[in-house]
Amino acid sequence: MKRVLFAWEIGDGLGHVSRLLPIASILKDNGVECAFVVRNLIVTHSMIVHAGFRVFQAPLVAPYAPPEVRDKVIASIGDVLATVGYVEPDKLTALTDGWAAIIDSFDPDLLITDYSPTAGLAAFGERPVVPIGDWFTLPPGNWSEFRTFKDAPNRVAPARLLETVQEVQRRRGKTLPDRVPALMHGARNFVVTIPELDPYHSFRENTEASPLQPLSAPTTQESVQDYFAYLSHGYAGTQKVLEALAASSWSGDIYLRDANEEVRTQWRKRGLTIHDAPRPIEQAVSDARVVIHHGGIGTLEQVLAIGRPQCIVPRHFEQQKNGEYLGKLGSATVMKSGNKFQPEHIVQAVSATLTQERFAANARAAAADLERRGPFNLLARITDYVLSTLNAR
Template identity: 35%
Template structure:
């Protein structure tokens, strides 16, 4: 039995820990001992509490303030990492050393990174690494730089500054350093798990994304009843306006509000909306709904595409906007973004319900995805991990 350190460093919500749990369970079934280092212990506990895994707090960055334009908007993933301090040795050295202490404590035979750049740096050249994620969080490692996603935007700092910072940190640790920012993610096995249509680096990949982590659900016919499902987190910047907009949609619906405090959902009290107090089965819920309103998380977007539901996506940050743009390109939904009012959500929902093309395209896209016969990638990832542990040989980069 080998110990495997499973890390989640950046990003919000339950998507990262949910997919890591599936991989952890598959590895445990193969006789290994996963140890989870997670960004958010409290939220992760609801997912991991029944599995008996060792769960510890992941080292996470706390970058020193910097002067940036307001409002700050990322040109790409590199900017997000830079805002975590990756161009400043004093900001990342303590975080990298904290990861190193976890490696020293648990002595894993393998590390698995999900959106964990500083974990990758701590492991670079010393601990075999598997990098997993959706398209956005796993940039192509063969390029000289991480590509900008918004080409007309200036980066917050040059990527060369990050390369110099990584070199300085690794020199202090007596470890090799990546030759470029993108090569930080060069590892024994890389898994880009999403639909290629949702991968912002699809034009740069040497091999397309392999499909979602799980086998996608099969397409479901859209019910005749006009009914919606809404999924929001209370950490959403425009939560108050969004919840008011959802309560005013004017048709029956269901909602799950992540981390809702008592009284948070009182805005729905007089509406025809069933509010769930715990996560629901997305497939079972969408079976009876004709449209979904959500924040553009990759997992929710994938399931909605696979089932064939029009989407209204409320976006604030870069990844949400990328997923929303992909949905719009496919003709299966609309984004609500910027400084919007509550009525914009109501109008968007009725737009996708009133215009038949959205439902028609949603079903066409779902059936096209279904014909690709995507498989469950979790066993494949677990098997790759086992091979790396047993023979120490690099897996093909996907």
């Protein structure tokens, strides 16, 4: 029986595993044994096991930067890698050997990775790797070095990252990459989003780009409430959003991820409707005149397809940029990441999306355009490629 190992190393939330699971399910139905190695075992264990797969804890290190680079702005994926061991040969050797031990124990014929450069390093020159991701987690692997995505220099010199990676491979007696982006390129890679949300689209080689599965159809129903909010309780700025909504006269409902019953009860006493579990996204979005969320690319894309304006409250830089790309389509307002806004700023942003017809009109137009271009189904292209690769081995 052929085997495929799925890897998720960096990042948070459920998005990484959520886009890997459908691939694994199709491969399983085709007689392929699959297993997962994940960054957050606690959050994702139940969903992976429920789908019928084994799951391992990924080797990881808490984000940290050496003192000489700690206070500089993170300006590229290379700078992100510097915080998880890529400027410290001893640390990166330990992590790479940890990945190699898991890979060797499962002995896969192929790896499918999502934001997992060290898994790619452990398998480099040994086994085929197929990375998937979005613009931020999957920069072009044909670049000689990671380019900056801010108006700032690299926090860490790209040459230092390459020196560390090559030193690790020398210690391990393995193939030396000639560039660090190659660890995220693989034999073939797939960008799971539309080109409008991928600033690197024109730079890519040996890549296919599309939403993973068909998007929802544009809604035809009239909205019945002002907002739907999908937020993380673990983000400090969420408190300010909830304060703004509780003090407003708007109607709506909220799914508060990571919140316990005590927290939900507190906000219900303030007059907010807080659901214990997420509603089906098509209905929740269709009911609302505006959708408030953090800017995760999966949620953003689905809301865009359904055709409702969005108010993005980003938790970090990646979501900030997602919101800005969406903003270019004229269908969203976007807060600044960094938790420096106040409740009154949320009121201003939501009010704008509710009262200015251009947001709703642009959202409807974008949804109609996506429907014309669809149906999207990168999932079929990925699984076809993987199955043909496995059959050829």
